[in-house]
Amino acid sequence: MRNGNSYSMDFEKPLRELERQIKEIELFAKEKEIDMSEEIARLQAKEEALKKKIYSELTRWQKVQIARHPKRPTFLEFVEMIFTGFLELHGDRLFRDDPAMIGGLAYLDEIPVTVVGQQKGRDTKENIYRNFGMPHPEGYRKALRLMKQAAKFGRPIISLIDVVGAYPGIEAEERGQGEAVARSIMEMAALEPPIIAVLTGEGGSGGALGIGVGDRILMLEHAYYSVISPEGCASILWKNATAAPQAVEALRVTAKDLLELQVIDEIIPEPLGGAHHDPEKTAQAIKEALIRYLTPLLEYPAGRLLAERYEKYRKIGFFEEIEQPEGNI
Amino acid sequence: MLKDLFKPKPKYVTIKRPEERGIQPGQPEKKELPDGLWVKCNNCRQIIYHKDLEGNLKVCPKCNYHFRLRARERIAYLFDADSVQESNPGLISKNPLGFPEYEEKIEKARKKTGLNEGVVTGVAKVQNIPCVFSVMDFGFMGGSMGSVVGEKISRAFEYAAKHNLPVVSVTAGGGGARMQEGIISLMQMAKTCQALNRLHEKKIFYLSILTDPTMGGVFASFASLGDIVIAEPGALIGFAGPRVIEQTIRQTLPAGFQRSEFLLEHGIIDMIVERKNLRETVARLLRFHQTEEVSREEVSADA
Numbered sequence: 024m025r026n027g028n029s030y031s032m033d034f035e036k037p038l039r040e041l042e043r044q045i046k047e048i049e050l051f052a053k054e055k056e057i058d059m060s061e062e063i064a065r066l067q068a069k070e071e072a073l074k075k076k077i078y079s080e081l082t083r084w085q086k087v088q089i090a091r092h093p094k095r096p097t098f099l100e101f102v103e104m105i106f107t108g109f110l111e112l113h114g115d116r117l118f119r120d121d122p123a124m125i126g127g128l129a130y131l132d133e134i135p136v137t138v139v140g141q142q143k144g145r146d147t148k149e150n151i152y153r154n155f156g157m158p159h160p161e162g163y164r165k166a167l168r169l170m171k172q173a174a175k176f177g178r179p180i181i182s183l184i185d186v187v188g189a190y191p192g193i194e195a196e197e198r199g200q201g202e203a204v205a206r207s208i209m210e211m212a213a214l215e216p217p218i219i220a221v222l223t224g225e226g227g228s229g230g231a232l233g234i235g236v237g238d239r240i241l242m243l244e245h246a247y248y249s250v251i252s253p254e255g256c257a258s259i260l261w262k263n264a265t266a267a268p269q270a271v272e273a274l275r276v277t278a279k280d281l282l283e284l285q286v287i288d289e290i291i292p293e294p295l296g297g298a299h300h301d302p303e304k305t306a307q308a309i310k311e312a313l314i315r316y317l318t319p320l321l322e323y324p325a326g327r328l329l330a331e332r333y334e335k336y337r338k339i340g341f342f343e344e345i346e347q348p349e350g351n352i
Numbered sequence: 353m354l355k356d357l358f359k360p361k362p363k364y365v366t367i368k369r370p371e372e373r374g375i376q377p378g379q380p381e382k383k384e385l386p387d388g389l390w391v392k393c394n395n396c397r398q399i400i401y402h403k404d405l406e407g408n409l410k411v412c413p414k415c416n417y418h419f420r421l422r423a424r425e426r427i428a429y430l431f432d433a434d435s436v437q438e439s440n441p442g443l444i445s446k447n448p449l450g451f452p453e454y455e456e457k458i459e460k461a462r463k464k465t466g467l468n469e470g471v472v473t474g475v476a477k478v479q480n481i482p483c484v485f486s487v488m489d490f491g492f493m494g495g496s497m498g499s500v501v502g503e504k505i506s507r508a509f510e511y512a513a514k515h516n517l518p519v520v521s522v523t524a525g526g527g528g529a530r531m532q533e534g535i536i537s538l539m540q541m542a543k544t545c546q547a548l549n550r551l552h553e554k555k556i557f558y559l560s561i562l563t564d565p566t567m568g569g570v571f572a573s574f575a576s577l578g579d580i581v582i583a584e585p586g587a588l589i590g591f592a593g594p595r596v597i598e599q600t601i602r603q604t605l606p607a608g609f610q611r612s613e614f615l616l617e618h619g620i621i622d623m624i625v626e627r628k629n630l631r632e633t634v635a636r637l638l639r640f641h642q643t644e645e646v647s648r649e650e651v652s653a654d655a
């Protein structure tokens with residue numbers, strides 16, 4: 024079991040308090056052998072109402088906390104629930120196998136696909152092995168190798184993104200982290216099969232985009248996607264990493280924000296309180312969306328998919344054009 | 353709505369040589385290179401006579417430290433006199449997220465640099481060989497890439513693909529993607545990178561020159577992807593910022609980490625070229641990749 028119980032989210036404290044009260048009364052009633060079911064039912068109704076209220080009014084920062092929840096389903100758990108017959112393939116053929124990035128073959132219903140994604144650890148030991156899900160260059164090179172293999176055999180590509188960022192370390196720089204991410208972005212843009220990317224948790228900047236170029240970009244309700252880590256932005260603007268809640272307000276990082284900015288295509292709803300409350304239900308919602316989006320894309324005539332993918336990114340940008348008087352430069 | 357703003361046909365404005373605009377080619381930016389008779393070298397701390405520095409392409413005559421250049425200076429040093437035509441100079445940023453103080457920062461950068469945005473693009477010649485160019489200006493919000501920078505670079509790549517012209521890109525983007533435009537900036541990485549595929553399809557030469565500093569989202573996109581990648585000596589180049597790495601690994605970074613020489617040693621760039629040799633090297637590479645088609649191509653304002 025993961026050490027998720029110690030992960031506390033302040034905004035859930037009133038709920039935890041209510042849950043504690045209910046348990047106490049239940050215990051008391053059992054001990055004293057008195058019927059307190061009316062009181063318990065009243066508190067449970069209160070709990071339900073409070074849940075709905077809290078989870079429908081989540082701030083951006085609270086969503087980031089849910090996206091980072093240690094019990095949030097990781098790549099392998101989602102793969103297990105969404106696909107069948109997953110077969111992991113290893114290595115970038117250049118340096119080593121990066122455990123922070125996973126790729127392999129699977130069936131989405133009857134459709135053979137290639138799946139890639141970052142893998143966070145489910146406990147401290149695994150997190151160390153997985154480098155907290157932060158890939159090195161060889162991770163991006165492995166993912167790209169497998170995606171190019173998919174292209175060779177005309178298999179659609181599904182990318183499940185959950186990464187705080189590509190690893191910032193000495194060896195990562197020595198082996199060309201920038202180039203690895205850049206090349207993956209460029210080549211994904213030109214891969215022939217349909218590509219669907221789903222942001223399932225954290226969408227940490229270039230580390231997310233490195234496997235995130237696609238025909239359709241979907242996002243779980245409480246996932247976030249940002250150009251810079253909330254803490255990094257806070258350190259720059261507020262000179263203090265603890266200003267991360269203000270930073271995410273300014274950066275607009277939630278699924279709702281990204282849908283409004285037309286960077287993503289759809290928000291996949293999560294169970295009340297977040298994916299960790301019902302991983303299976305979340306996975307089924309992802310699977311349904313994947314099939315719904317992939318099916319029509321499979322019918323696209325050659326050329327149309329790549330042309331539309333190009334246009335999708337080509338039009339992202341906000342600017343205006345002013346008359347520039349000649350010589351005034 | 354966005355589509356309406358996109359004008360595929362670039363407009364050109366002739367850039368006057370700095371001399372013609374009544375300023376010296378190397379007119380210094382106060383903060384980065386104090387104006388006056390004398391300048392202190394950032395590296396060797398020696399006092400240099402200002403004119404000596406200007407006469408030496410802003411390279412310290414004593415220790416070979418390469419001072420940062422403004423985009424206009426770079427253009428003046430690199431391209432043939434009177435060959436430079438700028439494209440899309442009038443593209444200006446909006447504030448898509450309503451990010452605090454973004455407009456003010458842009459306004460300050462415009463005043464400081466005399467540019468509307470952090471990159472100058474267009475067509476020019478190097479020793480009479482035509483090319484499309486893109487030169488970033490670190491003085492404009494740290495050479496960061498927002499919508500306008502991404503758009504201008506994408507248009508430049510597309511123009512080069514359409515007209516069979518090689519591309520010379522000079523980057524100096526310290527912060528990478530521009531934080532103030534959030535996710536829109538991140539997407540400029542995809543936008544610029546995908547345009548490179550068009551150059552690849554048409555077998556067009558793309559030369560990327562990395563100057564101090566080229567980091568983050570600029571390095572992790574088009575800057576890394578040159579057919580040939582050159583760096584100036586001593587430039588800071590990398591994916592993650594040195595401070596972020598230090599905080600992550602809780603170690604002091606070794607001397608020379610993420611400098612051009614480190615990148616060359618680790619196989620990430622093709623070569624280091626000193627500023628005094630850069631023009632000659634660029635011309636040599638352009639000439640080497642010149643095809644008949646390219647040499648026949650007329651580069652004109654209405655192309």
Ligand SMILES: [Zn+2]
Nearest residue numbers: 393396412415
């Ligand atoms: Zn010096």
